[in-house]
Amino acid sequence: MPIRFLKRKAVCTEGVDVEAAETLHGWLLEAPGRSVDLAGCTHLHPANLQVLLASGAPVTALPADADLAAWLSPLLAPKG
Amino acid sequence: MSRLLDQFLAEARELLQGIATGLMQLERAPGDGDAMNALFRCVHTLKGNSGLFDFPEMMRLLHAAEDLMDAVRGGSLAFTPALADRLLGAADLVSALCDQVERGGDTRGPQGEAAVALATSLRALLAPSPEEGTRPLAAVQPAIDLPEAALAAARVHGGGEALHFLRYTPAADCYFSGDDPLHAVRQAPGRIWGRIVAPTDWPPLAELDAYANRLGFELLSTAPREALDRHFRYVADQVTIVPVPPPAPQADAVPDLPALLATQRATLLEADRPDWHPGRVRAVVAVLVNTARQLGRTALAEQLPALGEAFLRDDDVAPLLAAVDALAAHQAPTPEPARAEEPAAARSSLRVDQARIDRLLNLVGEMAVARNALPYLARHAARLDGGRELEREIKAQHAAISRITDELQAAIMQIRMMPVALVFERFPRLVRDLARKLGKQVDLVLEGEETEADKNIVESLSDPLVHMVRNSLDHGLETPEERRAAGKSETGRLLIRAGQEGDRIRIEIRDDGRGIDPARIRARAVERGLIAAEAAAQLSDREAVQLVFLPGFSTAAAISDLSGRGVGMDVVRTAVERLHGDIALEGSPGQGTSVRIVLPLSVAVTRVLVIESDGQRFALPIDGVVETLRVPEADIQGMANGRVIVRRGRIVPLRALNAALGVAAEPRRNSAGELAILVLQRGDEQVGLIVDDFRETLDIIQKPLAGVLAGIDAYSGSTLMGDGGVVMVLNPRRLW
Amino acid sequence: MNPVLIVDDAAVIRTYYRTILTAAGYPVAEVGDGVDALEAALQQPCSLCIVDVNMPRLDGFAFLEALRREPVDQPPALVITTDRGDDIAGRCRRSGANAYLPKPVRPETLLAQVALLTGGRA
Structure with missing residues (x-):
């Protein structure tokens, strides 16, 4: 499972595929104030990125993968 | 970004020129595959280049033009003069858009709308014709603005x-x-x-x-x-x-003093104290000392080393910073322009500001004048006791300085030289458009485009030449029917030829049209009150045709729209004479017309002959002087029009300079009773000017006349002589 | 006028600078690395050092720092390098350079910078 859903935080690891976007979308809709940790993420299907951008959910950690971080950081400045 | 844009604009103009040339080439030879490919490449490259910027209107138009060319290349569309018209129009519009961009704008506005409209109409030409079926149209690619x-x-x-x-x-x-x-x-x-x-x-998350x-x-x-x-x-x-495109190197801005001072300031403010800190500070001080000297702040320059040592001892940077700020402030308002230009003068650039070359040229001109003082000095020395040797030495030095000055002058003039091709290159298009408008067929032949002349001369040639080309097409060359009736080939020929003759440039515009009828010219001149009927009758045919250069003359019965209203050959003549040139017209009925213009290659320095008349010195540009004569009074003959002499079988009319200048004195004869006569070339004619005496020849720079003198036609300027005297420069064309 | 010392391991670059500078009337001396540069600078005073960064034996920064440690008259120094790291200009300054230009440098840019650093024309 590329995303582990904790109480208030979704932790993404390795490649997050296109199907995960639907789950992520639903989880972020369930309750406000939830955040996302991308530290262990190596790839993110853009559908997931659209969910993150539309939700405005805080990203607590950018990917450790420098290349992915470079693509995402201008859009997802880490908060909190 | 602006460098990139400059590059784009410069390249765009070259490509547009290539497109115009290619279109006209194809028009003459529609099957020329090489010309077609070259043309296609130009359009394609230009379209690609414009895609780097946010110029959607330009892009649309070029894209349509490219598709059109592609269809022609593929054989699905015929290349017709009408099509060439449309494409040339498109090139003009792109050129106008480039101008708009260069002025700091974008490609929007009326020009942009025109471009989009033209693109649409070009595409309409491409609409799949019935026999062609379903040739897909390439989608208009959106312009790409490089972020x-x-x-x-x-x-x-x-x-x-x-x-x-x-x-x-x-x-x-x-x-x-x-x-x-x-x-x-x-x-x-x-x-x-x-x-x-x-x-x-983004929509609300629930609606995403x-x-x-x-x-x-x-x-x-x-x-x-x-x-x-x-x-x-x-x-x-x-x-x-x-x-x-290859990126412009970073920080390509030319280094300037404020930037240098800011760098030194930043170094002084560095918080680290490595063991090379003292050396670093002393190097900064060395730069500041150099700067202070350059700005003429010698007192500050002397204080600076002590300020530097104080900083190293007390670690208090404030006094040193104050000195940097004083230098920056000294520099900032650029109080003395000469001073402020100093660092700029150090730049040796391939593209030099014309003002700088002109300044150099003025200086060399002044040097030439200063040099001209040496012969006076030599003569003065000769009069001293034992001054012969000094005289010889001064003369030797004069020769050496002369040579260097001449070389220097030639070198600088060389920088200003430009090929006449810069003016000629617009003629193919001009001739093509005029010919189409007039329903005439014209073969334009350009020769000697590589001939070079001074920038001023080349630039000033443009308007007169355009006017004469228009005249040739408008009045000279006949329609195909008229030519056929006259037993000529249907296509007329217009030759524009440039060439160098010694230190003059000669330009000829020759057509094989209906020529010029001296009888009609005479009648016209008389009718317009430009010349008395008797005087007109006395003129040779050759002289009569020159009457077209008189103000208020126009040969066409109806003033043509094409030659421009109220502008005649007199304007051309005035422009040529302003450049110290000569113009002459030749032609006879049915035999075509030829206009020859002879101009100096440069205008900056004039070689003059100094003459004397009524005790006063005058200078006369030597380029118009054919010879100087001493003629016994007896050889001068009286004729109906005045006094003349006969030289090598030619009649040379005479005029006394005193009379021309309104001086009552009679010309002075020398001890042998001879008169001094200066033979001048005026167009095809020679005329003689009677003066009192001839003096030396000199290189001078003419200063234009100011005030009341400026209105006197007989003088073209004045010059300062080596002995300090001011001498008027005569304008030989206005002495008759 | 003391010579301008050109320090660059590429002979073609040295030739390029030398041609431009001598044409403008500056006397020049040239060396191919930082060690030779230090030796040259200590032997004969120069009016300016033009220094490359990446050189064998002793790089441009190390050369400048060594030069700035010496108890001699400190000439101005201009670093010209292809290095485009973050804050390259600051890095040059802290090592003791008085100016920095990116490589390749255009003749007029070089001449303008040299004129400024040496206090006018040659």
Whole structure:
């Protein structure tokens, strides 16, 4: 499972595929104030990125993968 | 960014010139495959270049033109003069858009709308004709504006490799076909930069369709175009790739004093104290001392080393910073222009400001004048006791200085030389358009385009030449029917030829049209009250045709729209004479017309002959002097028009300079009773000017006359002589 | 006028600078690395050092720092390098350079910078 859903935080690891976007979308809709940790993420299907951008959910950690971080950081400045 | 734009504009003008040339070439030889390919390349390159900027209107037009050319090349569309008209019009419009951009604008506005309209009408020509069926139209590619971020990345990367910019705009439903655009761009070959372009207007999360893509992707790659095409081959319709021109090197701004001072200030403010800190500070002080000396702040220059040592001892930077600020303040308002220009003068550039060359030229001219003082000095020395040797030495030095001055002058003049091609290159288009408008067929032949002359001369030639070319097409060359009736080939010939003759440039405009009828010219001149009937009758045919140069003369019965109203050959003559040139017209009925213009190659320094009349010295440009004569009174004959002499079988009319200047005194004879006569060339004629005596020849710079003198035609200027006297320079063309 | 010392390991670059500078009337001396540069600078005073960064034996920064440690008259120094790292200009300054230009440098840019650093024309 590329995303582990904790109480208030979704932790993404390795490649997050296109199907995960639907789950992520639903989880972020369930309750406000939830955040996302991308530290262990190596790839993110853009559908997931659209969910993150539309939700405005805080990203607590950018990917450790420098290349992915470079693509995402201008859009997802880490908060909190 | 502006360097890139400058580059684009410069290249665009070259390409537009190439497009115009290519179109006219094709018009003459529609089957010329090489010309077609060259033309297509120009259009294609220009379209590609314009894609680097946000010039959608220009892009649209060029794209339509390219598709049209492609259709012609493919044989599905015939190349007709009408089509050439449309395409030349498109080139003109693109040129106008470039002008608009150069003035700091974009490609919008009325010109932009015209471009879009023309693009649409060009495309209409492409509309699939019945026999052609369903030839698909290439989609209009949206213009690509290279984002500043990508340009910055390209600059950081450096200029070593060719770069491509790629924009990938995935379709909304692309996820459903299994695409992962982010994966695709991350795996793209040679990627050195990339970004995701996301919209900011997301719907509320509950309404979001996560599977409808709204993201765009951009990247810069060092990979060859083919590799990128291959990588994105399944989504080729969603990808645009453009080459990135080599980035301008960073910080290419020319170094200036404020920047240098700011750097020194920053070094002084560094908080670290490595063991080389003292040396670092002393080097800064060395730079500041140099700067202070350069600005003439010698007192400050002397204090600076002590300020530096004080900083190193007390670690108090304030006094030193105050000195830096004083230098910066001294520099900032640029109080003395001469001083402020100093650092700039150190730049040796390939593109030199014309004002600087002119300044050099003035200085050399003044040096030539100063040199001219040496012979006076030599003569003065000769009168001293034992001054002979001094005289010889001064003369030797004079010769050496003369040689150097001449070489220097020639070298500087050389910088100002430009080929007449710069003026000639507009003629093919002008002749083509006029010929089409007039329903005439004209073969234009240009010769000697590489002939060079001074920039001023070449630039001033433009208008007179255009006028004469218009005249030739308008009045000279006949329609094909008229030519056939006259037993000539239907296509007329217009020759424009330039060549150098010694230190003069000669330009000839010759057509094989209906020529010029001296009888009609005489009648016309009399009718317009320009000359008395008897005087007209006395003129030779050759002289009579020169009457067209008189103000208020026009040969066409109806003033033609093409030659411009109220502007005649007199304007051409005035322009030529202002450049110290001569103009002459030749022609006879049915035999065509030829206008010859002879101009000096440069105008800056004039070689003059100094003459004397009524105890006063005058200078006369030597380029018009044929010879100087001493003629016994007896050899002068009286004729109806006045006094003349006969030289080598030619009659040379005479006039006394005193009379021309309104001086009552009679010309002085020498002890042998001879008169001094200066024979001058005036067009095809020779005329003699009677003066009192001849003096030396000199190189002078003419100063234009000011005040009341400026209105006197007989003088073209004045000059300062080596002995300090001021001498008027005569304008020989206005002495008759 | 003391010579301008050109320090660059690429002979073609040295030739390029030398041609431009001598044409403008500056006397020049040239060496191919930082060690030779230090020796040359200590032997004969120069009016300016033009220094490359990436050189064998002793790089441009190390050369400048060594030079600035010496108890001699300190000539101005101009670093010209292809290095485009973050804050390259600051890095040059802290090592003791008085100016920095990116490589390749255009003749007029070089001449303008040299004129400024040496206090006018040659």
